[in-house]
Amino acid sequence: MSQCKNHQHCIDTAISNALLACQEANVRLTPLREQLLKLIWKSHQPLGAYDLIEMLAEVSERCIAPPTVYRTLNFLLNVGLIHRINSLNAFIGCTDPSTRHPSYFLICTECQTATECHNDSLRQQVSHIGTQTGFRIQQQWLEVLGLCQNCQKL
Amino acid sequence: MSQCKNHQHCIDTAISNALLACQEANVRLTPLREQLLKLIWKSHQPLGAYDLIEMLAEVSERCIAPPTVYRTLNFLLNVGLIHRINSLNAFIGCTDPSTRHPSYFLICTECQTATECHNDSLRQQVSHIGTQTGFRIQQQWLEVLGLCQNCQKL
């Protein structure tokens, strides 16, 4: 995101949130999981699993194979610490892991910034559709592609 | 879909819509494209590209390689005759190719039925978010996973 140049702050907040969430869920934030989450927040953009594998290799000198990374990503997904952006096959940090919520993103095709969208009216609207049609919602993603305000000017 | 057992009707409507749409867009509905669209409507469920390759092989005795199928799928996507369901890496026929619209689906995890959702309030809500945040929307997907009315009873 354009505002937060100092990603260290993002990382710190994310880890602190993660510690809480893991305690809450009674699961462990192991070194590997923490490291992956840090990398995800350091870039602060949607990252593919193989991007993360490369980044892990650079940081930790050890080569971590796909299954390990996917396992860890799935862990972070399950705890709600990250979201998956299906249209990009990519992963990004969740800005509010304290509450379970659907994954709504505005994704800029120019600068790749993905902004999470916490919008209650939208959530209610979708929920309403579920009620109307008798559909029991388990999971949902909204992915909106386009140009962010900044990139429209260029 | 549970209602339409006679998929022949779905197929006929789809092809008739497709002919119109292609005329409108001044592009060609070649035999291959038509055949693929028919297969998509015959199953009437989300299908992976490789499912379609298998189905083509059964129907036409000739083996059609991935690039050809992906090209054809991309053609159908561009004309708006099918949608892509990102969370499933799958493709499904569009129920209303006459107007360009976002791709909203309710997808049953039990029976795999994907119901396209033409909901103006939802569309407006998303559009509103775009306006509010100065985001120029180019494309959007909503994918809602859960249990359809029928499968909840089982």
Add this chain to the structure above:
DNA sequence: AACATTTTCGTTATAATATAACACTATTGT
């Protein structure tokens, strides 16, 4: 009709994404 242009399709090879299966290690609970 003959030709050039464009579009569509075929083909080989390969890239990118993801998982199965099994062994080993670390942690936790008793």
Add this chain to the structure above:
DNA sequence: ACAATAGTGTTATATTATAACGAAAATGTT
């Protein structure tokens, strides 16, 4: 100290998708 569980490492492979290039078909022009 031991058994049980959770987490990680490793090899191999499955699944999804595209690059690059050439052949064939359709279209437009003289």
